[in-house]
Amino acid sequence: MISALMWPLLVGLVMCSAFEALLNPRPRPFWQRSIAVNVTHTGSWLLLFGLLALLLQRPWFAVVVVLSLQLVVIQSSNSKSRTLNEPFICHDFEYFWDAILHPRLYVPFFGVGLAIAASSAGAVAIGAFFYWETSLVTSEGASRFLIGAFEVIAIGVLLLSFSLPKQPAITLQPVHDMHQLGLFASLWAYGVALMRAPVPKPEQSPFHALTEVAKAHPTEQSLPNVVFIQSESFFDPRSWCDDVDSGLLHHFDTTRANATLHGPLNVPAWGANTVRTECAVLTGIAPEKWGARQFNPYRTLSRHTLPSLASSFKAAGYRTVCVHPYLASFYFRHKVIPQMGFDQFVDISAFESSDKAGQYISDRAVARKIGRLLEDDDNRPLFVFVITMENHGPLHLETPSQDTLAATMPGAPWPLPDHLRDLAVYLHHLGESDKMLASVKSTLNTANRQGLLGWYGDHVPILPEAYEYFTPPDSRTPYMIWSTQGPEAQHLLAAGERLASANEPYELAANELGVQLFKQVFGHDISSVMIKAEPEPQEQE
Template sequence: MQRMPCRVHNGIFMSAFQVLVSFVVIVFLTPAIEYAVVMPRAGRQALPFRWTLDILCSMVAYGGWLAATGSIPIALLMTCALMAVTVVASNIKFRVLGEPLLFSDVVVARSFLQHPKFYLFSIPLAGRIALLVLAIAAPFLLWAYSCAAVLPHLIGVGVLLLGGLSIWLYPAQKLAPTPDITRDAGTLGLPGSIIMYWRQWRRSVDLPPPAALQGKPAYDMVVIVQCESFADPARLGLPPDIPLPAMPGLKRAYDIASQWGPLCVSGFGAYTMRSEYGVIFGQEETDLGFRRYDPFLTAGRERDHAIGNRLGAIGYKSTFIHPHDLRFYNRATLMPTMGFSHMVNPGPHASTPDMPYFGDVALGQTIAGMMQAATAPSLFYAVTMENHGPWPGGPDGQSPLHHYLRHVHNSDRMLLDLIEDMSARNSRALLVFFGDHRPSIPGIVMPSGIRDVPYVAISFPLDDRAARQNPAPLTPAQLNHLIIRMSVQP
């Protein structure tokens, strides 16, 4: 294929018409697309610096495409397309998860390539077709209509640098002093909030090291189970005609727990790593600043806070168990630095439509076998997968819900099995079981301000005096503090 020649009329690179169209697109069209379409709409303001940030971001995109292709029409087309795709993707995420796009979502691109089914289900059919067309058309357009002349590429570099430098001169600390994405998406716009949050994230300081624990292991084994999308169906606000599964495990756990109640998590339908980080590291999201949106990105610099290292210092041997790809959130690299000297990846699992992931009951059996084989005080941290979406759809619109309820019932059975197994052992043990976030089931379970999930902390041998307390709400960080307090004998 031969690229089309670049035509320069009368020795002038940019005609007056091209200059006018470029000005209209950068100054009016792309900012208007962002302002008119992006969600959330509450708190949206047409502030001068929001519009200016949109213009500067459009300049960066336009300059980048022009520097790459040398073609003004292609640069204009791709600039509009990039803004439209970014806004639509953000709106889809907002409807499903209750948050717009964040700077930290860039790392999702790698996960999307590794496991696309985690993400494609949330994109409407029309959107998938549009993405396919764009993926095919964009490389063709970039090749076929790019220009070999040097001048347009140099002008593109100049526009790119001018826009980028202007954005960098904006005072991120003044525009976004504290993380509040709902507020800042309305005042800074989507591209502006992404860039300012990224700049503030880069300025984040590391946490000071924690005080060393003093004492010895209070238990022979501590088992922490982070259960994917685990929630009490009775608290999900489901339609009244939906038969709810019995949850004997959760009921039994509430009856015998030393402490139980709602775990107040920030994510909905995703962001497992936020809950996981809180329970492992014991740091409140309010103290993390802009790291709160994906704390695993900087977790390697805070390893001294990890529960594996802290409990390991007083004699616990720590094991991390997860029946899925350990590359997610870079766990394969991070967990050993967090003090988990053993990594267990149960399986393999033959995926079926009814059971796409490793089952929770089987994972509970794996944990029971590891407890049986333990010869020293041990910490087992397990992350489940059975409840992970997407759940198969159907013509009635409620099939995903029915699949979820069946899987969450299996999670409850795992909890009951672990309770019975640990009750039968002649050993001191602590079982902590919690959900990482509520499920997102479009049209049925939607994002809202109510996001709590259950947690229980059960000490064996059972002590009737500690049972049947009133529920005690905790954050994931506070659950970490509870685990450490119970696991250390002064």
């Protein structure tokens, strides 16, 4: 290896290792990690440095580029940990492209000023190094430079080939794995696990069997219209923060008191990553069944079809519609939604700019869209799955209004302290979600068919300042299933299945909620089918 590469390589390796101390939460020290993990770290640096040196022909410039990219990942990881309680994993690299396509959803969490400063510094560095640092092709000759660069790359590849198979097994708990392995080794481990993770089989979805129940239903006339709403960042903050007005969720309280089923929902997301909850609810497949694919299951579903709640309703003769007032391509929904069995996908193109409330399409506008869908009667029952957007962050891009505090936090001081500013914005939109609930109920009550309403939150909101001040809330969100027939509409479900009685809360996992909604419609049929399916007792030989 030529000496011109040696010093940049060694200095960069030391700085790269030191930069890991900037991660929050911080990984364990190198001397407490396994040899394989440390070899993976070293091999990763050699590979990245060698490739950049080969491309740029300037080793010190290559060091700065690699370290700058590492700092971007570290800052992204720290921002993600602060807002989502989860560090950066290899799945998150695709979000850099999403940040370019949808900057409002990502850049504010990274820091607009930091993003501008980093971009400006990068542009200055590129110009400076190209001007001051001599190309090694010029100073060392093309042959010596190429041999030296390929030697560095080859050593990096060999080290990784040795170390990656010997790394400790990951737990798929990102916080724990980052602490144990550090940045480079954990990125490799999650990448390898993702490539090796099998795609869930159709039989793993409960809707694979429930579709047959739906097909066997005798007539469409007795089936209710079903509206299933995934309310963005919906949770009940009143027990978490005493400053919140007790009447903020009046319609939610009234509906829950008359629900056929309600309680806390264990969701696999915090602050964001909506599709983790969404996928669990619609497919009925628990996150752990996805393995390393659980962190963005829609990437898999964009290429593979699995049974879902929508496809089961469709098998029973339902017209199935998904309403999401955002870009259809986000999270590959333009591919996933049709493959899940939806006849129609209503995205942001079906709304007007006047429908906005804050940064996104309002919940009231979505409620009006649901009403028009229910009025469009084609003699088939309707299943509408709704993914709202009004309460999506970043909340700090909106300014709280003193006029709304009377209905949200009447005792809060003005001007608001920092820990209440985002919370005030959130609570205003939460109140709008409550009004949407009342509107949808009213529409279902006046329709010709009976109606069923499912409602749940995908995750708690991103409110780091408020959480730091008040302590974080329970990660669970509320859910409920309400019928126009009243609480007595709850069907008798499968024998031995315990459900809440007398309106007591019944806790569910996210992957169980869609199944319970389905059973509210086809409960009697499910019970009879299960009874018929039980094998006859046989004598032991």
